Amino acid sequence: MNIEVAEITLFWLAVILYAAATVLAAIGVVWTKQNLQRAGNIIFVLALVPHGIAIILRWLATGHGPYLQTYEIVSSDAWVGAALFMLLLWRLPRLMPAALFVYPLTLVFSGWALLSSREISQIPATFQTIWLIIHIIFAKFAYGSALLSSALAAIYLLKTGSTKSGWLQRVPEPNWLDYYSYRLTAFAFLMVGVMIVAGAIWANQAWGYYWAWDPIETWSLISWLLYGLYLHYRFTGGKPRRAALLNLLSLLILLITLFAVPYLYDTVHSEYMS
Template sequence: MIVHETLARYSDWAFESAFAVLTLAMVLLVAEYATYRADRVAERELVPAGAPAGGTPAGSQVPGRIDAPPTRTMSERLGNMGRALVVVVAALMVASIVLRGLATERFPLGNMYEFVAMACTAAVLFGLVALRKPSYRIMWVYLLVPVLILMFLAATVLYADAAPVVPALRSFWLPIHVTIISVGSGIFLVSGVASMLFLLRIRFPKDAEGSGAFGRIAQRLPDAQTLDRLAYRTTIIGFPLFGAGIILGAIWAEAAWGRFWGWDPKETVSFITWVVYAAYLHARATSGWRNTRAAWINVAGFVAMLFNLFIINMVVSGLHSYAGLT
């Protein structure tokens, strides 16, 4: 199998450019967060269609008078610029993945660098859909923090040169199984961030007295019910994807190793992670567990997913310890 060095170099440049642009977007979004006013966003969402910013119905406008368009605050302008850059980041990350695949003439999910790149891309793309409402947009600054950290680790500690994969990964199951798992992991990242912000919002409710720096940070977040709803709806999407990935991995294991399940460390922790998320969905639907208890279970699932990605792949030996994973 031939490796096209030029395409591989372009892929690395696209990934590095995505990291640089995401850093700039993070600066703009932090500036937006520092000057954000949740009450102004709420006012905008309550204004009916066709009405001016002051809330006067369109039918009561004075004939012949031209109402000035609503002005945007500096916070909104900074946020819009930051989110526009996030779209550029998504395009660069997709380009990096595609170029990596063309460079190696295989599906670009053969090592941890490529897996993390795919998961981060899924998180950013899903965030563009899930956080499109004005009341959610302020959460971008929190979603991008773990994405930036993961991208930094992928480009440094986890980086692997473009190369053919080991024989164990030369299967049509690779793009099916690993793509579903990586996309599910990216979606769970959004869900985990939402639950952590929910717990912060519950700890520091609106207009809390003497709450300090964390309280001032929490005041700019959406209300607790909105955050809890986002975490739940996101998990509903990621849960069946992750479960399907585990099942397809078992089918691949039977074809490659002659058994569906062997309690390999990677298999075991993946199953535990799936069970934790199943427990979260059950707790979320159970009276008495819907609030903080369910959110903590969701956070535990997110931690288990990170443990499976880093500790199991890089520290523990098993049948999945190949292709640059250790």
């Protein structure tokens, strides 16, 4: 078995495990089946292993990190978000209801990666800088923390809505959800900020300018400002439900920035999003 076959086989195995974990966790949370919840969590953690190995094998095959093609970017983003969630879940078991959002999104992003082209491209000379690595690392942490923050914000909105199903009665109280959503958003705000600064330094090294109002640059700045607006609104005593809605809007803009803008606009990032 060559390295490419091993990689795609492991990735498919991870996707199958993600799907099983999603179903078990959903049933476990909604119907309070703790055994199914635990089984879903165990399977989800197990899925991270073949997925992570597949990313490493891709790295070895291409000679560069997972940041050049849609297949690599989306796959590694899904892994980082999932791993970050499991780490937080280990420290804060009450985050378990967020699995209803995180698990399906991990499955969707992994499936998207599998449907993308796996053609290997060589890394351009302009990409060979430590600032690109820093830029990519913080972009992935920004995505992961923003995803978790918005998952809690969504549960908050459901919990405080006019109608409450049985499973929502068993999730943490609204104040707890709001508190941790706020903290995760503050972390995401910092991650997006460092991502933008590192990207600007990389751009200056590669093309001789820090900022050129490239569509990705512009939308990244909009995402960062939206998260800053959320933090300001929340810190100054804004209504939590409105803050939660702003949180979800910020995630939407961030996802559009990371995954849609390179396809919609002529941007330097389009060179590797294929």
